[in-house]
Amino acid sequence: MNEVAEKVSFQVNEQGYYGMFGGAFIPEMLYPNVEELRDNYLKIIAEPEFQREFNDLLRDYVGRPTPLYLAKRLSEKYNTNIYLKREDLCHTGAHKVNNTIGQILMAKRLGKKKIVAETGAGQHGVATATVCALMGIECIVYMGELDIERQAPNVARMKLLGAEVRPATCGSKTLKDATNEAMRHWISNPVDTHYIIGSVVGPHPYPDMVTRFQSVISEEIKKQLNEKIGRENPDYVVACVGGGSNAAGAFYHYLEVPEVQLIAVEAAGQGVTSGHSAATTALGKPGVLHGSRTILMQTEDGQVVEPYSISAGLDYPGIGPIHAYLYDSGRARFLSATDDEALKAAFELAQIEGIIPALESSHALAVLDRLGASPDEVVVLNLSGRGDKDLATYMKYID
Structure with missing residues (x-):
């Protein structure tokens, strides 16, 4: 055996795998x-033309680069240097629009006329409806019936933007079920429709x-950190993970x-072992979900376990x-x-920095006291979205 270990790559290989995870497990109609x-x-x-159009829209429409903000009072509380990557300041209120801009430009070049x-x-959903309005393309968004109730402001925004919002009424009536319905729709409309998946899930690519x-996100962090402290690399990058697109972007x-x-x-x-959790790495094992091999919560006979989180975006x-x-x-450390x-x-965060975060991002904020960061170290936390959509939930906990 070679004593020099082969360098591990974290890029996808030609078959669409990261190590043993990934691939494309799909019905024949979708091939x-x-x-x-x-x-x-x-x-x-x-x-070059794609890159020009993509970057112009990110700058002029989305509002990039988003700021990298030194949260001074938060840093004082945790006795380290905490920078917030302000994805909450993107047009539409979250990082999601970075991906929908890219995918709508991709769909146009592939001649697709409809988006699901x-x-x-x-x-x-809002980010997808936004770019479809921008490009004049028909848009259908599937959303779990439970999520439609708890995220009413975003449902209203999607409808205002001209999208049709269709409820997923099966299973837990949340993100997993909305994904199932969107995939079924795509199977039935494979020729003229492009499926804009919102996270780093699904079949390769x-x-x-x-x-x-x-x-x-991480491209900007490197430049901005270098400008602020004279080095590109922080000591920690922290992000919440459901499917994990904001984390993938911050880590890349x-x-x-x-x-x-x-x-x-x-x-x-309600606790990792409570039976009401979405802590996949703590509770899951390898299996196939929504077209790729990954780690998922499942029963002994391979049935998907219903997840739970107060946060609709992490309820997967x-x-x-x-x-x-x-x-x-072992490259990343997973906490919950x-x-x-x-x-x-x-x-x-709201009361010491004047920033109301999305419930998803709040999970990342919740582990700042567990990092073990020293006073001279630098933590970059990806603040993936703003909390407007979660105000109804927050109001239940205000005295």
Whole structure:
């Protein structure tokens, strides 16, 4: 055996795998669509005209670069240097729009006339409806019936933007079920429809494609940190993980920089062992979900376990295959935060920094006291979305 270990790559391979995770497990009817995407996405992304249009829209429409903000009072409380990557300041209120801009430009180049999407917290649905309005393309968004109730402001925004919002009424009536319905729709309309998946999940090439579009986050962090402190690399990058697109984007340019600790935070719900949780890495095992092999919560006979989180965007029984590999390889450290911990962290940020975070981002904030960061170290936390959509939930906990 060679004494020099082969360098581990965290990029997807030609077969669409990150280690043992990934691939494309899809019905035969979807093979033409997925193969068309797989055969063309890297070429299209590399085209100078695509890059020009993508970057112009990110700058002039989305409002990039988003600020990297030194949260002074938060830093004082935790006795370290905490920078917030302000994805909450993107147009539509979250990082999701980075990906929908990229995918709508991809769909146009592939000649697609209609868009279908799934959404949990509604941010991806809003971002998809937004870019469809921008490009004049028909848009259908599937959303769990429960999520429609708890994320009413985003449902209203999608409808105002001209999208049709269709409820998923099966199962837990949340993100998993919305994804199932969106995939069924795509199977029935494979020729003229592009499915804009909102996270780093699904069959190859979606996890890699979405990661590439979201990698603008870590690309900006490197430049901005260098401007502020004279070095590109923080000591920690922290992000919440459901499917995991915001984390994939925040981690991307640090994947092969081992001195940067990558911290992924899942939703523990009412407690990891409570039976009401979405802490996939703590509770799951390898299996196939929504077209890729990953880690997911399942019963002994392979039935998907219903997840639970107060946060609609983290209420998902699996993680993207890139995150499954980061967990399996030990490259990223996976923690979890309960509903109560996330709520406490949200109120804390609001009241000491004047920033109301999304419930998803609040899970990342909830582990700041568990990092072990020293006073001279630098923590970058990806504040993936703003809390407007969660005000009804927050109001229940205000005295």
